[in-house]
Amino acid sequence: MNIEKFVRPNILAMTPYTSLRDYAEFSKPVLLDANENPYGIYNRYPDSTQKRLKEKLSEIKNIPADCIALGNGSDELIDLLIKIFCIPGKDAVAVINPSFAMYSFYAEVHGSPVIKLQLDEDFQLAKEEFLSKTQHTNAKILFLCSPNNPTGNSLENIEFFIENFDGIVVVDEAYTEFSPNISAIDYLNRYNNLVILQTLSKAWGLAGLRIGMAIASPFIISLISKVKSPYNISSVNIQMALMQLNSYDDYRFKLNEILTEKSRMQKKLSELETVVKIYPSQANFFLVEFAEAGKTYEKLLEKNILTSKRFPSIPGCLRINIGTSEENDFLIETLKNLTTEI
Ligand SMILES: Cc1ncc(COP(=O)(O)O)c(C=O)c1O
Known part of the structure; x- marks a missing residue:
């Protein structure tokens, strides 16, 4: 060309x-x-x-x-x-x-x-x-x-x-x-x-x-x-x-940590009642559809957890990236508690 x-x-x-x-x-x-x-x-x-x-x-x-x-x-x-x-x-x-x-x-x-x-x-x-x-x-x-x-x-x-x-x-x-x-x-x-x-x-x-x-x-x-x-x-x-x-070894180590956490999070998120769908991801984040995305987003924010609001253009969806295992646990615990509140 x-x-x-x-x-x-x-x-x-x-x-x-x-x-x-x-x-x-x-x-x-x-x-x-x-x-x-x-x-x-x-x-x-x-x-x-x-x-x-x-x-x-x-x-x-x-x-x-x-x-x-x-x-x-x-x-x-x-x-x-x-x-x-x-x-x-x-x-x-x-x-x-x-x-x-x-x-x-x-x-x-x-x-x-x-x-x-x-x-x-x-x-x-x-x-x-x-x-x-x-x-x-x-x-x-x-x-x-x-x-x-x-x-x-x-x-x-x-x-x-x-x-x-x-x-x-x-x-x-x-x-x-x-x-x-x-x-x-x-x-x-x-x-x-x-x-x-x-x-x-x-x-x-x-x-x-x-x-x-x-x-x-x-x-x-x-x-x-x-x-x-x-x-x-x-x-x-x-x-x-x-x-x-x-520092190639350090890079590989952290990349593996993120990928391991990603598999763990996929399972944990899918067990939540409020999660409607987790879209297949080849990246370090998930697009997740929630039953009540707006309320979920706001409630997470109240707990100082920032996620990316993708609705209304992708209905019901938040984009959430993989954090450290402590951060991921905190997210899951917060989401579990929200299920009862919402
Ligand atoms: C698809 C895509 N391209 C580019 C970028 C930006 O990359 P950089 O930090 O190198 O500007 C991002 C950041 O979120 C991204 O998602």
């Missing part, structure tokens, strides 16, 4: 901003080029190319470093992708519904119309719904999310959507590490209109550091590097992320 034709002409024509020190090797450089203060620990601007972090991620993910771009969370990458491909007020963004709110949020900020593709009762995107709403439209980006937030399930037929969309397909895999299913990374060498988003915010436990990844062809990566703020990730955050990425 010719990807260049999807790129906004002004972005294609732009010369990237480069910081010489990040692109060339100097021995004992005298840094008088960036109006920095010569004193201090954090007096220098961070590496705008985030070379060390990308190399580490390339090793972990087993993908070339030039197929990775980093953002201040995947949120920033969603914003940048819309900026790169959509002419404001003209090109549309297609999103599945229900899904992560930030795709529509950034599209609206950008002035791009949003086309909503309604998921079916199993929270899958039917091929007919996809084709009828995206063909012969000016949709330039399709955002898929798998496992999907807030439903928790993985999407089927992803390859079909990539093959049949005349534009860029973004598969957001923020929860991929919790899922036994394969990543769309496996499709990368087949489709150059594909972008995969992953993040260190979920399974890696680094939401506070704000580090998200876009994984795509070197051409799409070069476009993201061109439009991002040069110093979008701070030196401290790069350093802290490298530290955690080097």
Whole structure:
């Protein structure tokens, strides 16, 4: 596919901003080029190319470093992708519904119309719904999310959507590490209109550091590097992320804890009278339908337990993520007591 034709002409024509020190090797450089203060620990601007972090991620993910771009969370990458491909007020963004709110949020900020593709009762995107709403439209980006937030399930037929969309397909895999299913990374060498988003915010436990990844062809990566703020990730955050990425055993241990707790919670929740349905989840949260979702939400809040209100758009549902075993026990005990109160 010719990807260049999807790129906004002004972005294609732009010369990237480069910081010489990040692109060339100097021995004992005298840094008088960036109006920095010569004193201090954090007096220098961070590496705008985030070379060390990308190399580490390339090793972990087993993908070339030039197929990775980093953002201040995947949120920033969603914003940048819309900026790169959509002419404001003209090109549309297609999103599945229900899904992560930030795709529509950034599209609206950008002035791009949003086309909503309604998921079916199993929270899958039917091929007919996809084709009828995206063909012969000016949709330039399709955002898929798998496992999907807030439903928790993985999407089927992803390859079909990539093959049949005349534009860029973004598969957001923020929860991929919790899922036994394969990543769309496996499709990368087949489709150059594909972008995969992953993040260190979920399974890696680094939401506070704000580090998200876009994984795509070197051409799409070069476009993201061109439009991002040069110093979008701070030196401290790069350093802290490298530290955690080097503690692979700790990551595996915590991931297993969450998955074990998830199985336990599935059983405990299903035993509650007030729970009508727990939707299948490949993520670190459950979408749960309650007999009295509104009252349940409010009562939990009174006990300082925060859950995510998904009704009325998903009737009767709250999204609840897996906490520590103490937090999970407290939730279950509180829900048990509520059953008698409601
Ligand atoms: C599907 C999905 N994508 C992206 C994000 C945001 O990730 P980040 O913290 O990297 O911005 C979230 C956060 O909840 C999410 O659910």
